[in-house]
Amino acid sequence: MVGDLKTNNVKKSANLAYKHKIARTSFSFSVVALLVILYLWKQNNFQVHSPIVFYFFVAFFFYMFISSWRELLKTHHPCPYCKKSIKIKYNWKCDHCHEQQGKDRLIVEKCNHCSEKLTNFICPHCDKEFSL
Numbered sequence: 168m169v170g171d172l173k174t175n176n177v178k179k180s181a182n183l184a185y186k187h188k189i190a191r192t193s194f195s196f197s198v199v200a201l202l203v204i205l206y207l208w209k210q211n212n213f214q215v216h217s218p219i220v221f222y223f224f225v226a227f228f229f230y231m232f233i234s235s236w237r238e239l240l241k242t243h244h245p246c247p248y249c250k251k252s253i254k255i256k257y258n259w260k261c262d263h264c265h266e267q268q269g270k271d272r273l274i275v276e277k278c279n280h281c282s283e284k285l286t287n288f289i290c291p292h293c294d295k296e297f298s299l
């Protein structure tokens with residue numbers, strides 16, 4: 168019984184807002200890190216004691232840059248219930264001011280009109296509500 172309640176009534180979360188925030192932060196961080204490396208390189212200020220460590224850092228920030236960029240460009244995300252792919256970038260209607268966005272925007276972004284964010288979303292495949 169308790170198990171039934173847990174699986175049926177607890178609202179799942181897509182963790183989309185959290186993932187987007189992490190991707191945005193690591194994107195900016197890696198861009199800054201790569202620019203600093205590039206700048207120091209051009210200034211010839213680099214005293215590379217250990218080239219392997221240097222290349223490791225370049226590769227690390229480059230990987231961080233590419234992966235966060237790809238995350239930010241994603242237009243689909245799996246539903247936490249049925250795992251089917253949901254469109255997360257489209258001209259959505261705001262829950263607060265009931266206005267359309269006017270262009271394709273991510274559902275985790277702030278509304279164009281009232282600056283509020285969507286908190287819940289209903290899967291178009293299984294009709295279950297989950298939090299963003």
Ligand SMILES: [Zn+2]
Nearest residue numbers: 246249290293
């Ligand atoms: Zn679903």
Ligand SMILES: [Zn+2]
Nearest residue numbers: 261264278281
């Ligand atoms: Zn709004």
